[in-house]
Amino acid sequence: DIVLTQSPDSLAVSLGERATINCKSSQSVLYNPNNKNYLVWYQQKPGQPPKLLIYWASSRESGVPDRFSGSGSRTDFTLTISSLQAEDVAVYYCQQYYTNPSTFGGGTKVEIK
Amino acid sequence: QVQLVESGGGVVQPGRSLRLSCSASGFVFSDFGMHWVRQAPGKGLEAVAFISYDGSRIYYGHSVKGRFTVSRDNSKKTLYLHVNGLRPEDTATYYCTKDLRGYNDHWGQGTLVIVSS
Numbered sequence: 505d506i507v508l509t510q511s512p513d514s515l516a517v518s519l520g521e522r523a524t525i526n527c528k529s530s531q532s533v534l535y536n537p538n539n540k541n542y543l544v545w546y547q548q549k550p551g552q553p554p555k556l557l558i559y560w561a562s563s564r565e566s567g568v569p570d571r572f573s574g575s576g577s578r579t580d581f582t583l584t585i586s587s588l589q590a591e592d593v594a595v596y597y598c599q600q601y602y603t604n605p606s607t608f609g610g611g612t613k614v615e616i617k
Numbered sequence: 618q619v620q621l622v623e624s625g626g627g628v629v630q631p632g633r634s635l636r637l638s639c640s641a642s643g644f645v646f647s648d649f650g651m652h653w654v655r656q657a658p659g660k661g662l663e664a665v666a667f668i669s670y671d672g673s674r675i676y677y678g679h680s681v682k683g684r685f686t687v688s689r690d691n692s693k694k695t696l697y698l699h700v701n702g703l704r705p706e707d708t709a710t711y712y713c714t715k716d717l718r719g720y721n722d723h724w725g726q727g728t729l730v731i732v733s734s
Contacts, residue, residue, distance in 0.1 A: 553724035601719035604676040
């Protein structure tokens with residue numbers, strides 16, 4: 505199975521500052537025929553199910569604020585929150601859907617400093 | 618809007634069985650694959666099972682293969698997960714999710730399964 509390793513496990517960022525979360529895959533999730541990376545990012549707030557933020561590694565889901573962005577390719581990916589808001593406190597997960605079963609990263613908890 | 622409502626969770630003894638259900642609305646259920654994803658208390662997410670729109674393709678996570686069975690009834694717009702031989706490590710919230718091109722674009726609120734004697 506593809507293993508996704510997220511870093512850091514947690515981070516505290518001041519309001520308005522940038523938050524950066526990394527996701528490293530044990531093998532490439534880039535599908536060459538369509539040049540798409542089969543990786544998504546979710547946000548999970550306490551007591552709620554996960555919510556889709558980013559798909560194809562860098563495409564923002566409809567309704568997601570543009571302060572959230574995804575980047576990277578093959579094995580190294582990043583989720584960036586450009587200006588952290590109070591409502592962004594949550595755990596963030598990456599997931600690969602290149603292979604079945606899909607696998608998730610271990611999660612990164614984002615808090616306010 | 619898409620709605621997914623899970624049911625069937627509860628407290629069950631080790632070795633027993635349960636059937637989880639997920640009632641779907643707000644989209645053409647028979648056009649989409651569906652997933653079950655679980656989350657142990659305070660832990661991360663784990664893919665449990667996937668079933669294609671017509672039931673012809675099914676995948677399981679390694680930790681549940683041979684014990685769990687995913688199925689669907691498109692006429693009832695309902696997804697099922699039959700869970701057998703439950704173990705304490707199966708204790709988790711089980712989410713039903715809608716598939717879009719391989720990922721989970723909509724999630725239910727989940728149903729909690731507690732395996733304990």
